[in-house]
Amino acid sequence: MTSPANDRRKGSDTAPLLTVDNLTVTFQRRGQEPFRAVDGVSFSVRPGQTVGLVGESGCGKSVTSLAIMGLLPKRGNQVTGTVDYEGTNLLTLSDDDMRDRRGKDIAMVFQDPLSSLNPVIPVGLQVTEVLERHRGIKRKDAMPMAADLLKRVGIPDPNRRIKDYPHQMSGGMRQRALIAIALACAPRLLIADEPTTALDVTIQAQILALLKELVEDTGTALIMITHDLGVVAGLCDEVNVLYGGRIVERGDRHPIFREPRHPYTNGLLGSIPRLDTVGERLTPIPGSVADNLPWDHACAFAPRCSQPVEVCTTNTPTLEESGGRALRCFNPVEVAR
Amino acid sequence: MTNPLKKYGDARKERIDQLAAMSDGSVAVADAGTIEEAPGVSLIASAWRRLRRNPVFLTGLTITTLFIFLAVFARVIAPHDPAIGYLLDKVRPQSNPIPGPEPGFPLGADNVGRDFFSRLIVGSQQTLIVGVFATLFGLTGGLILGILAGATSGWVDSLVMRAVDVMLSIPSLLLALSISALAPRPSQWTLIIAIATVQVPVFARLLRGTMLQQRSSDHVLAARALGIKRSSIVFRHMVPNALGPVIVQATIVLATSIIDAAALSFLGLGNPDDRQPEWGQMLGQAQQFIYDDPHLAFYPAACIIIVALGFTLMGESLREALDPKSRR
Ligand SMILES: Nc1ncnc2c1ncn2[C@@H]1O[C@H](COP(=O)(O)OP(=O)(O)O)[C@@H](O)[C@H]1O
Ligand code: SF4
Numbered sequence A: 001m002t003s004p005a006n007d008r009r010k011g012s013d014t015a016p017l018l019t020v021d022n023l024t025v026t027f028q029r030r031g032q033e034p035f036r037a038v039d040g041v042s043f044s045v046r047p048g049q050t051v052g053l054v055g056e057s058g059c060g061k062s063v064t065s066l067a068i069m070g071l072l073p074k075r076g077n078q079v080t081g082t083v084d085y086e087g088t089n090l091l092t093l094s095d096d097d098m099r100d101r102r103g104k105d106i107a108m109v110f111q112d113p114l115s116s117l118n119p120v121i122p123v124g125l126q127v128t129e130v131l132e133r134h135r136g137i138k139r140k141d142a143m144p145m146a147a148d149l150l151k152r153v154g155i156p157d158p159n160r161r162i163k164d165y166p167h168q169m170s171g172g173m174r175q176r177a178l179i180a181i182a183l184a185c186a187p188r189l190l191i192a193d194e195p196t197t198a199l200d201v202t203i204q205a206q207i208l209a210l211l212k213e214l215v216e217d218t219g220t221a222l223i224m225i226t227h228d229l230g231v232v233a234g235l236c237d238e239v240n241v242l243y244g245g246r247i248v249e250r251g252d253r254h255p256i257f258r259e260p261r262h263p264y265t266n267g268l269l270g271s272i273p274r275l276d277t278v279g280e281r282l283t284p285i286p287g288s289v290a291d292n293l294p295w296d297h298a299c300a301f302a303p304r305c306s307q308p309v310e311v312c313t314t315n316t317p318t319l320e321e322s323g324g325r326a327l328r329c330f331n332p333v334e335v336a337r
Numbered sequence B: 001m002t003n004p005l006k007k008y009g010d011a012r013k014e015r016i017d018q019l020a021a022m023s024d025g026s027v028a029v030a031d032a033g034t035i036e037e038a039p040g041v042s043l044i045a046s047a048w049r050r051l052r053r054n055p056v057f058l059t060g061l062t063i064t065t066l067f068i069f070l071a072v073f074a075r076v077i078a079p080h081d082p083a084i085g086y087l088l089d090k091v092r093p094q095s096n097p098i099p100g101p102e103p104g105f106p107l108g109a110d111n112v113g114r115d116f117f118s119r120l121i122v123g124s125q126q127t128l129i130v131g132v133f134a135t136l137f138g139l140t141g142g143l144i145l146g147i148l149a150g151a152t153s154g155w156v157d158s159l160v161m162r163a164v165d166v167m168l169s170i171p172s173l174l175l176a177l178s179i180s181a182l183a184p185r186p187s188q189w190t191l192i193i194a195i196a197t198v199q200v201p202v203f204a205r206l207l208r209g210t211m212l213q214q215r216s217s218d219h220v221l222a223a224r225a226l227g228i229k230r231s232s233i234v235f236r237h238m239v240p241n242a243l244g245p246v247i248v249q250a251t252i253v254l255a256t257s258i259i260d261a262a263a264l265s266f267l268g269l270g271n272p273d274d275r276q277p278e279w280g281q282m283l284g285q286a287q288q289f290i291y292d293d294p295h296l297a298f299y300p301a302a303c304i305i306i307v308a309l310g311f312t313l314m315g316e317s318l319r320e321a322l323d324p325k326s327r328r
């Protein structure tokens, strides 16, 4: 539920903070055809907006986020397109310039909170490290700030907890600490790559609520990456559905949930548990990404699609924009009226 | 075609890589998290908690502690000066070359009348010095090469690792022997350098392996995502987490350096001055009396074995404690 004030702040007239345009990541594989993990992905995020990237495992979500952050391996892949951050193409920045921006302008929260923390450094020092790095604050002065940050993400007794090693914290608390570290330098954009996947269901809800609260308080733009449409439902303003490295459907949260047009989105919605359909069988999408056709001359989803038509296996559907939504499908789901 | 040197080298590489693969320290620590612990407890404390219940580790620890204590205070503990032939007048080359035990000289004397018991005790000093310095130098060299190879990639890495692999394929004692034979005058320092050189490639390969694991770890990716400087990534985020197996290896290496040092001294490649006793050297000198006075060989040999065993027990239980697969 967004308040009118929020709507105004992230109104569509504000210029985007980040614009990803035609991003393509190709992995060279020894003795095999090159593999396009991300294939012409475009989307944008405005200040204060939360944009979801949703899709099954392997559809290219993490590769997209790593490409934006400039964290893909140096060798073995090719990144094309542009990632425009307020007029600067991040993809053409030098290593040093990009390093100066990471953690300061753009930060990231990863999936596994335990392995994402350095096991031999107390959590407090991992917070002060970023403050020292980007804001030139001395460790002594950064310590109380670290405690404040931990308190802000809901870690009780922060003055004691800053001395804890990661293994002394619970999973939820670790993820809170990682969020505190990511937000320490008040970045304007946060990328959260499956931030709740490794957590218990009850903790998941808490972490999502925390993220929502923080981005709303600070006006941070958020790219929320998940395979779980349920996560997107409560958090995102806009949803991008990825399949096989391409965006197949985009729209604001409510229209997407109310009337999904792409058969894949529809299938994803059919496979999340809902309160109002308790007891009904969930219908997972049949098959797996291994069945994909190449996008070059077909719809990659065709082998798993519930309503393919002939042209689906001979032509590539294009992403058509209309009325604030985008759709890549020859035979979209009928809108029930 | 099977080349025995290649086979030997491959076997050693495999063992090192196993050690590198078994743990990056963080895994072991992560597991320890299931035990409820007070905040602020350090990682070393939680590793110690696991180890102090392990009888094998405690045995090793006891032996090594006793040995180190003995070596450090050898001059105080030894009842006599190991260089003075107190019982020289009892040595009769024809009838009685080795004076037997008598009051004040519990193990008798050697062939020039020096107190054998005191020589054994003081001999621990040289053994400790050679073992510790050889390991330290080997570790330092290995750390430098390993960090260099593991932190960079490309030609530096390839060059270092090619050299390391060549050295690994030469049997270690043979290599140490050749190096110390090159020295114009043998001394304990040529011994130390020879043995250290042999350990350098072992530590280098080990550390490179654990550094590479760290480089692809989640927490290093997370640190890179925060824009942390490259030097901090290497020295704060990679090296400390890569050291676990290296510590284990260092303990095991102490055992092998002690044995190697004894072997080289035995062959006369150690300190030639026998006023400063050393177990391997004593063992070498005992050869000529082996039929009539085997105890002269037995005691230094037993000392070498016990001390090497102590370090091995300690090293192997450390290895086990760090290995997530072998831990219950
Ligand atoms: N470094 C890499 N080299 C080769 N292929 C990769 C690499 N990283 C990811 N991929 C491939 O790219 C595809 C997308 O991966 P990813 O973005 O991690 O998926 P997800 O949407 O689950 O985050 C997968 O098929 C994966 O195998
Ligand atoms: S293009 Fe065809 S195969 Fe692809 S989703 Fe639409 S209907 Fe299904």
Ligand SMILES: [Mg+2]
Residues within 6 Å of the ligand: A061, A062, A193, A194
């Ligand atoms: Mg992923």
